[in-house]
Amino acid sequence: MSSIELKSRAKINLSIDVLGKREDGYHLVEMIMQTIDLYDIIKIKEIEIDEINIKSNSSDIPLNENNIVYKAAKVLKDQFNVKNGVEIFIEKNIPVAAGMAGGSSNAAAVLVGLNKLWNLNLSEVRLQEIGLKLGADVPFCISGSAALAQGIGEELTYIKGLSKDTVILVCKPNLFVSTKDVYEGLDLQNIKNRPDNKFLIECLKKGNINLLATNMVNVLESVTSKMHEEIKDIEKIMLEHNALGSMMSGSGPTVFGLFDKEEDALNGKGELLKKYNQVYVVRSSEKGVEINGEFN
Numbered sequence: 001m002s003s004i005e006l007k008s009r010a011k012i013n014l015s016i017d018v019l020g021k022r023e024d025g026y027h028l029v030e031m032i033m034q035t036i037d038l039y040d041i042i043k044i045k046e047i048e049i050d051e052i053n054i055k056s057n058s059s060d061i062p063l064n065e066n067n068i069v070y071k072a073a074k075v076l077k078d079q080f081n082v083k084n085g086v087e088i089f090i091e092k093n094i095p096v097a098a099g100m101a102g103g104s105s106n107a108a109a110v111l112v113g114l115n116k117l118w119n120l121n122l123s124e125v126r127l128q129e130i131g132l133k134l135g136a137d138v139p140f141c142i143s144g145s146a147a148l149a150q151g152i153g154e155e156l157t158y159i160k161g162l163s164k165d166t167v168i169l170v171c172k173p174n175l176f177v178s179t180k181d182v183y184e185g186l187d188l189q190n191i192k193n194r195p196d197n198k199f200l201i202e203c204l205k206k207g208n209i210n211l212l213a214t215n216m217v218n219v220l221e222s223v224t225s226k227m228h229e230e231i232k233d234i235e236k237i238m239l240e241h242n243a244l245g246s247m248m249s250g251s252g253p254t255v256f257g258l259f260d261k262e263e264d265a266l267n268g269k270g271e272l273l274k275k276y277n278q279v280y281v282v283r284s285s286e287k288g289v290e291i292n293g294e295f296n
C-alpha cells in the first residue's frame with residue numbers, strides 16, 4: 001500500500017473587485033491572490049477497503065462526505081473509475097472559514113496527490129478544470145504563487161508577487177463568516193472604493209510594497225466589517241505597529257498586515273494575542289500545493 005504527503009498552502013487577497021453577477025449567482029471578480037507559507041499537511045494512504053475515509057486533528061471541519069476533500073477524491077474516483085480506497089488525514093493549521101481558502105487548498109492537494117498515487121497523469125491545467133467544479137479558488141490553490149484572478153476566480157494571469165522580504169502578519173478573529181452571505185450582501189450598484197489592479201500589479205513588479213500596501217482595496221470588506229467590528233480593530237492594531245497597510249482577506253474575517261520589519265510584526269502579534277488567539281507571522285510562497293514525500 002502506498003502513501004503520499006503534501007503541503008496545502010493558504011492564500012491572502014491583496015485586492016478584490018467585484019464587477020458583476022452571473023445568472024447562477026456567482027460573482028465576476030478581479031482580484032490579486034498571493035500564496036502564503038501557512039499550510040495544512042495532507043496525508044493520503046491507500047487502504048484495503050474501497051472507501052474514502054477522512055480524519056483530522058481539527059474538530060472545526062466535517063469528517064464525512066461534506067468535507068471538500070472527500071468531494072475531491074470522489075470526483076477523481078468516479079471520473080476515472082478507480083476501485084482503490086484511501087484514508088486522508090488533514091493536519092489543520094490554516095484557520096477554518098477564514099477567507100484564506102483552507103478548504104479549497106486541501107481539495108487542491110488531494111487532486112494533486114491522488115493524480116500521483118493513482119498514476120492518472122493529468123496535467124496541472126486538467127486538474128484545475130476538475131478543481132473548479134469543487135470551488136472557485138481551487139484552480140489557484142493548485143498552482144499557487146501570485147496571480148490576477150478573473151472570471152469567478154479561475155482565469156489566472158500569473159504575476160510577480162510579494163518577495164520573502166515582506167513580513168505578513170495574519171489574524172483571524174473568532175467569528176464565523178459565510179462567503180455566500182458576504183457576496184450577497186454586496187450592493188453592486190453602490191461600490192464606492194475599488195482597487196486599481198493594474199497599478200497594484202505595477203507596484204508588485206517594481207517591488208514598491210509601501211505603495212502597494214497603502215492602495216490595497218477589498219470591496220467585500222465593507223460588507224463583513226459592517227457585521228463585525230473586530231475587522232477594523234485588528235487593522236488599527238496592525239497600523240499602530242507600523243504595518244505599511246492592513247486589509248481583510250477574501251470574504252473575511254481574517255485580516256493581514258504587510259510589514260517591512262519582522263520586529264514590528266512580532267510586536268503587533270504580541271498585542272493581537274491579548275484579544276485574538278489565531279495570529280501568525282508568515283512570508284509569501286511561490287508554491288501552492290507541494291509534495292512532501294511519497295512512501296511505499
Ligand SMILES: C[C@@](CO)(OP(=O)(O)O)[C@H](O)COP(=O)(O)OP(=O)(O)OC[C@H]1O[C@@H](n2ccc(N)nc2=O)[C@H](O)[C@@H]1O
Nearest residue numbers: 025026027099100101135136137152179180183250251252
Ligand atoms: C471570496 C474569495 C476570494 O478569494 O475567497 P474566500 O473568502 O472563500 O477565501 C473567493 O472568491 C471565494 O471562493 P470559494 O470559497 O472557492 O467559493 P465557492 O466555494 O466556489 O463558493 C462559495 C459561495 O460564494 C459565492 N461566490 C463565490 C465565488 C464567486 N466568484 N462568486 C460568488 O458569488 C457563491 O455564493 C458560492 O455559493
Ligand SMILES: Nc1ncnc2c1ncn2[C@@H]1O[C@H](COP(=O)(O)OP(=O)(O)O)[C@@H](O)[C@H]1O
Nearest residue numbers: 061067068096097098099100101102103104106
Ligand atoms: N477540508 C476542509 N478544510 C476547511 N474547511 C472545510 C473543509 N471541508 C469542508 N469545510 C467547510 O467549508 C467551510 C469553508 O471553509 P474554508 O475553506 O476554510 O473557508 P475560506 O475559503 O473562507 O477560508 C467551513 O464551514 C468548513 O466547515
